[in-house]
Amino acid sequence: MVASPGRFILRVAAWLPLAFLLWYIAAPLLAWPVALLTTAVAKIGFSSIVDGVEQQGRMLTIVSTLKSTLASTQNAASGVLSVDLNPGLYSFGFPMLVALTLAARQPHMLRTLLLGYVVLTPFVSWGLVAEFLKRIAFDAGPTVASQAGFTPAQREAIAFAYQFGTLILPAAAPAVFWVLTHRRFLAEFANRGAETLGGQ
Amino acid sequence: MVRFFLKFLLVQAVLFGLELTPWAQAWFVRPWTDALAAISADIVRWFDPQVIAHGNVLRSSRNGFAVAIEAGCNGVEATIVLIAAVLAFPAPWRRKLVGLAVGILAVQGLNIVRVISLFYLGQWNFDAFEFAHRYVWQALIMLDVLIVWLLWVRTLPPGAALAPA
Numbered sequence: 001m002v003a004s005p006g007r008f009i010l011r012v013a014a015w016l017p018l019a020f021l022l023w024y025i026a027a028p029l030l031a032w033p034v035a036l037l038t039t040a041v042a043k044i045g046f047s048s049i050v051d052g053v054e055q056q057g058r059m060l061t062i063v064s065t066l067k068s069t070l071a072s073t074q075n076a077a078s079g080v081l082s083v084d085l086n087p088g089l090y091s092f093g094f095p096m097l098v099a100l101t102l103a104a105r106q107p108h109m110l111r112t113l114l115l116g117y118v119v120l121t122p123f124v125s126w127g128l129v130a131e132f133l134k135r136i137a138f139d140a141g142p143t144v145a146s147q148a149g150f151t152p153a154q155r156e157a158i159a160f161a162y163q164f165g166t167l168i169l170p171a172a173a174p175a176v177f178w179v180l181t182h183r184r185f186l187a188e189f190a191n192r193g194a195e196t197l198g199g200q
Numbered sequence: 201m202v203r204f205f206l207k208f209l210l211v212q213a214v215l216f217g218l219e220l221t222p223w224a225q226a227w228f229v230r231p232w233t234d235a236l237a238a239i240s241a242d243i244v245r246w247f248d249p250q251v252i253a254h255g256n257v258l259r260s261s262r263n264g265f266a267v268a269i270e271a272g273c274n275g276v277e278a279t280i281v282l283i284a285a286v287l288a289f290p291a292p293w294r295r296k297l298v299g300l301a302v303g304i305l306a307v308q309g310l311n312i313v314r315v316i317s318l319f320y321l322g323q324w325n326f327d328a329f330e331f332a333h334r335y336v337w338q339a340l341i342m343l344d345v346l347i348v349w350l351l352w353v354r355t356l357p358p359g360a361a362l363a364p365a
Contacts, residue, residue: 005351012343020336092335096343160220167277168216171342175281176205178346183201190353 003105008189011103019095019102027058030094030117031087035060038125042132049136049148051080060085062132066147068140081144083132090127090165093174094120100178104185112181116174123173127165134162207288215280230256233274236308240315251319258319265323267315273333275311275341279304282345289349291356299352303345310344 003011023030032055039053042062051063061082068081097116101109136148137158150158179186218224233256241253250262256274259266271277286299314337322329 005347005354009347012347016339016343020339024335086334089334092339093342095335096339100343100346160217163220163271164216167272168212168281171278171338172212172281175342175346176208180201180205186350186353189350190356191358 003103005189008103011105012099015099015102016095019098023091023095023098024088027088028055030091031055031058031060033117033121034087034091034124034128037121038062038128041125041129045129046133050132058086058088060087060128062128064132064136066136066140066144068144081136081140083135085128085131087124087128090124090170091120093171096171097174097178100175101182104178104182106182106185115181116177119177120173123165123169126161127170130158130162130165133158204288204290208284211287212280212284215283216277219276219280229271229274229276232276233269236274236312236315237269240312240319243312244316244319258315260319260323263323265319267319267322269315272338273311273315275308275314278307278311278341278345281342282307282349285345285349286352289353295352295356299349299355303348303352306348307341307344311341314341 035053035055038060042050042053049064049066051065054061054063061084064081064083066081068079094117097120098113101112101116106112137145137150137155219229234253237253237256237258240258241251244251244258248260250260252259252261256269257266258269282303283300286296286303289296291299318329318333318337321332
């Protein structure tokens with residue numbers, strides 16, 4: 001039996017604070033698979049500029065191979081550049097997915113949520129790697145950017161990947177996943193509305 | 201469903217790509233963001249006359265606290281997702297236009313609530329502001345988009361609804 005819109009929205013609103021609380025408390029644990037995937041992506045895709053990925057609690061640090069200043073006749077080169085990143089900025093949609101899934105009360109909720117976490121993790125890694133590249137290409141200054149050697153086309157691609165990975169994916173991906181995994185619920189929800197309107 | 205999903209992704213990618221062009225930024229995104237700050241200030245001045253807007257900034261002349269409405273906080277991306285979802289869904293054009301008009305109003309209306317609530321949350325507690333700004337409101341705006349879309353789909357005649365899995 002599908003809930004009325006008002007009841008469904010109330011259920012979502014009731015689950016959301018709890019989902020956010022649990023997500024925030026479990027952030028170091030949830031960030032661990034993200035760190036593994038981000039390490040793999042960064043090491044395989046950007047091996048020339050990435051030395052490794054480290055996790056400290058809920059935060060990740062991508063350690064680059066790039067020097068933050070170059071050696072000169074007066075100064076030795078300083079240490080390598082590390083970029084601190086917050087996976088929470090790219091995974092805040094997960095509590096929304098939890099609230100929506102629990103509010104819809106469809107069978108196999110736990111399985112849906114586990115699958116959701118697996119499906120959404122690459123999008124979180126996307127955001128983290130794109131932010132790392134954006135910081136190297138645009139924020140860290142010409143000394144670092146020149147070592148990375150990005151072409152203009154690559155800089156454009158980094159800018160787009162960062163914007164899309166920041167502004168669209170973190171919120172839209174969980175919503176799309178929920179729609180795709182709740183088609184029966186949506187069909188009943190929609191048809192019930194149509195029947196109600198048709199009967200007026 | 202697959203057709204809807206692919207159309208949704210395509211429309212969303214095209215609109216987002218357009219949004220990032222200098223032309224769209226200059227003629228639509230920045231003016232809209234400035235207007236959002238001005239509208240928020242107009243509403244706030246009903247109960248707090250010491251609030252001013254200049255450009256995309258909402259500022260309290262009482263304590264100097266200010267928030268700048270940046271990309272991601274102007275509701276443009278959420279609106280793009282809503283437009284893509286409505287346009288991609290099989291429905292008569294008239295219904296789509298009504299859905300877009302009402303939906304955009306609902307999304308931007310809640311976004312004004314976001315801006316104003318963050319403005320006061322930041323004056324009360326910066327940690328709470330950061331949490332709400334970075335995580336909670338982002339999710340709430342997308343929930344708004346999803347719920348508006350669900351309600352719109354519910355108003356469509358039988359047969360237009362999503363086929364069950």
